[in-house]
Amino acid sequence: MAGKAFDLSGKVAIVTGANTGIGQGIAVALAEAGADIAIVTRSDASDTANKITALGRRAHIIIADLSSIEPCQRIVDETLDTFGRLDILVNNAGIIRRDDALDFSEEDWDAVVDTNLKVLFFLCQAAGRHMVEQKSGSIINIASMLTFQGGIRVPSYTASKSGVGGLTKLLANEWASHGVNVNAIAPGYIATNNTAALQADETRNRQIMERIPAGRWGDPEDIGGAAVFLASDAARYVQGHILAVDGGWLAR
Ligand code: NAP
Numbered sequence: 001m002a003g004k005a006f007d008l009s010g011k012v013a014i015v016t017g018a019n020t021g022i023g024q025g026i027a028v029a030l031a032e033a034g035a036d037i038a039i040v041t042r043s044d045a046s047d048t049a050n051k052i053t054a055l056g057r058r059a060h061i062i063i064a065d066l067s068s069i070e071p072c073q074r075i076v077d078e079t080l081d082t083f084g085r086l087d088i089l090v091n092n093a094g095i096i097r098r099d100d101a102l103d104f105s106e107e108d109w110d111a112v113v114d115t116n117l118k119v120l121f122f123l124c125q126a127a128g129r130h131m132v133e134q135k136s137g138s139i140i141n142i143a144s145m146l147t148f149q150g151g152i153r154v155p156s157y158t159a160s161k162s163g164v165g166g167l168t169k170l171l172a173n174e175w176a177s178h179g180v181n182v183n184a185i186a187p188g189y190i191a192t193n194n195t196a197a198l199q200a201d202e203t204r205n206r207q208i209m210e211r212i213p214a215g216r217w218g219d220p221e222d223i224g225g226a227a228v229f230l231a232s233d234a235a236r237y238v239q240g241h242i243l244a245v246d247g248g249w250l251a252r
Contacts, residue, residue, distance in 0.1 A: 005234040009034030012083040013231065014075060014127065016066060017093030019045035021192035022142065022220045026090055029224025030231060031057040035088060038079040040064050040071075058083070066093045067115050069122040076126040088231045089127040091120045091164075092142045096157045096194060109156040116160035117167070124171055128180060135179040138231045141168050143186040143242055145249060165242050172240030181239055183230045188246025190218040214247030222247075 013030045017023040019041040027037050028051050036058040039045045042065050052059035060082045064071035079086050094116045097108035124139055131137025144161035145151075151158045164184060171182040189208050191199060198204050199217070209215070226245045229235050244250050 013088035025220025112156035
């Protein structure tokens with residue numbers, strides 16, 4: 001029973017930014033659970049595609065720059081043309097820019113908010129139009145600890161990820177009655193390109209490690225199980241939830 005509830009066989013997922021990091025971890029975990037994957041990427045994603053096909057699942061690479069909403073409808077259309085269906089959307093692609101609030105530039109504001117929040121919304125809209133019509137689907141947005149906390153020197157990132165939390169709840173309110181589940185995962189400190197500078201900073205790295213009850217940085221694979229759960233029938237009564245996968249960071 002439990003196995004079947006988590007089974008994604010026959011389902012099709014779009015995962016953005018799946019060439020590396022958390023997106024790759026999620027794409028491979030969804031494929032392990034049985035889903036075929038549309039990998040949305042602006043970089044070479046052959047490593048992820050190979051991992052998915054090695055599991056006996058299909059992978060299709062969609063090249064798209066998610067700094068503007070231009071590719072959103074095309075991503076959904078190409079997924080439907082390739083696989084004939086769409087069941088799961090994971091909005092993972094995201095960027096971060098660091099500077100003091102006093103010096104923070106408009107360019108660093110717009111770049112982060114556009115990719116992390118605006119494009120995320122319009123991809124939800126494009127997929128949501130299809131999912132609401134078919135009366136089923138799961139959308140998983142990647143939030144952050146800064147959906148709950150303020151952070152420091154990352155104003156546009158905090159604003160965008162706090163916005164992702166609010167949007168996730170709004171979309172759940174509008175679409176839950178149509179059979180579409182919208183939830184978010186808030187990763188803690190995960191070792192990826194995104195956090196390379198923090199990992200390399202000896203002082204910050206020590207401070208971060210000291211606060212994580214699990215006593216280690218997370219791996220992209222640590223996020224996969226939560227994504228499988230939220231994409232599956234096991235989560236059919238879970239709506240508008242922001243699931244922290246953080247080694248206990250928020251508990252401290
Ligand atoms: P990452 O390795 O830097 O991955 C970010 C992904 O987003 C990459 O695939 C990147 O593509 C893609 N991306 C960024 N801008 C794009 C654009 N304009 N068009 C297409 N793709 C774009 O970092 P990550 O840690 O795995 O981050 C994944 C998500 O998790 C992000 O939303 C991030 O905010 C969130 N997150 C991460 C952590 C953490 O500790 N690592 C914690 C909380 C939340 P390229 O490889 O081509 O740049």
